Amino acid sequence: MGHEGQSKTTQGQNNQSVTGKIGSSGYHYEIWYQGGNNSMTYYDNGTFKASWGGTNDFLARVGLKYNEDKTHQQLGQIDAYFKWTKSGSAGGYNYIGIYGWTVDPLVEYYIVDDWYNKPGSYLGQKKGEFTVDGDTYEIFQNTRVNQPSIKGTSTFPQFFSVRRSARSCGHIDISAHFKKWESLGMKLGKMYEAKVLVEAGGGSGSFDVTYFKMTDGSSVPKTTTTTTTTVKKTTTIAPRPSTKTLPSSCSSKITAQGYKCCSDPNCVVYYTDADGTWGVENGQWCGCGSSANCSQKIIAQGYKCCADSNCTVYYTDADGTWGVENGEWCGCGSA
The missing domain is CATH 3.90.1220.10 (Cellulose docking domain, dockering)
Structure with missing residues (x-):
């Protein structure tokens, strides 16, 4: 895929979220940080780049933005497909993967698929683990007291799923994590967002998402148009199929x-x-x-x-x- 369409760059604003729509794609971007020299560039197809330096905390993300009036069950299956690269450093804590918030209750959540330094003891209490998308994720819950949130300074839980082996491309079944958390008593509220994120707690680095796609239950599948063509041949030719039957060989x-x-x-x-x-x-x-x-x-x-x-x-x-x-x-x- 790569970066396609018009690009826009924002430096954001210190200690404030800057967010908006990305063209007609249906995706939204958001950038937030505390200090430093930071920016993100987003493209019409949802791919994006981010860079940071001298920050205490930096978050850049792109994905699906919601109206805080539906739970994930009401939104239907949520999936992400991605491919990214990273360079530099990201301080003492950092996360790469899926990120978002819910309201009623207020929850900050992470599905961590990659990192500069693997997240450690600051994740809080281990609640369990499960296997999805080809690997095992460990599940943690932490409490943040009087910290910044989408609703101002608040006290709220953080939910984490952390993949055992880092990866930089593939598919994330977001709904599977939500369902597993709730089976462990980790209650989510109404959705504010689900986005692909890079978060850096310091350092100087860059992050580049070169393939990006997110879908939920409202996504409309493309229709297939079948064209019938008359061929002058004595043998009977099957109609051109609308479903794929591909060999296991590849390029x-x-x-x-x-x-x-x-x-x-x-x-x-x-x-x-x-x-x-x-x-x-x-x-x-x-x-x-x-x-x-x-x-x-x-x-x-x-x-x-x-x-x-x-x-x-x-x-x-x-x-x-x-x-x-x-x-x-x-x-x-x-x-």
Whole structure:
């Protein structure tokens, strides 16, 4: 994906939250800090960059903003997909992952998937652990007394899920953490936000989110339009399918970066770039799609490349050249 669309940079305001909408994306940004030289740059597709130096506490985040009138159960399933890089340092405490607040009751929460220094004893009391998105998370609860919050200086609990092994890309099932916390008696209120966050308690560093997507129960899936094309051939050709049936092989450009091919031959393509088509398994990015040489636009729709390098082209459109094998459409020709 990378950074796409118009970019805007804000230096925020010391000891005050600065927040707003990001174009027509449906996402919001927010920046807050105590001291230092800090900024964040956000893009129309929700990706963002942040940098800090000399701060006591710095938070930059992008994601879903709510009206404080619905619980997470009312909002439906909430998920995040991400890929980021980091550099520099972030002081004595730092968190990278999902962040937000609820009201009634007022709760600050973290799902920590990455860090500069792994969070330690300041997380509070350990409440339990559970496994999701390919790893085990330890769960903690802490109490903050007369500290800054979205409702001014307040006393409130903090909830934490901390992944045992750090990662910089993948999927976070946010709702799974909410449900687990509440099963442990950690009550959440009505949602203020759910966002991808970097927080630094000092140091000098930078953070760059190069792939970003968040969804909830209100997200509207894209519809699929089926086009029927008449082909002059004696064999019967199946209609071009609307569901993906992808092989478990994948682009060598993806595996060269250290990623694996998805094990599921029916993997879902989450995005496509110059390296190939990408899926997610166990919370990690993987190559999802054929490594054969035909149009990536055809592969991205869920079709295979023709196995025969001398395939016959039956149809050509903006996506590429199409052949037929075993009564099914396939990509026929150069990528």
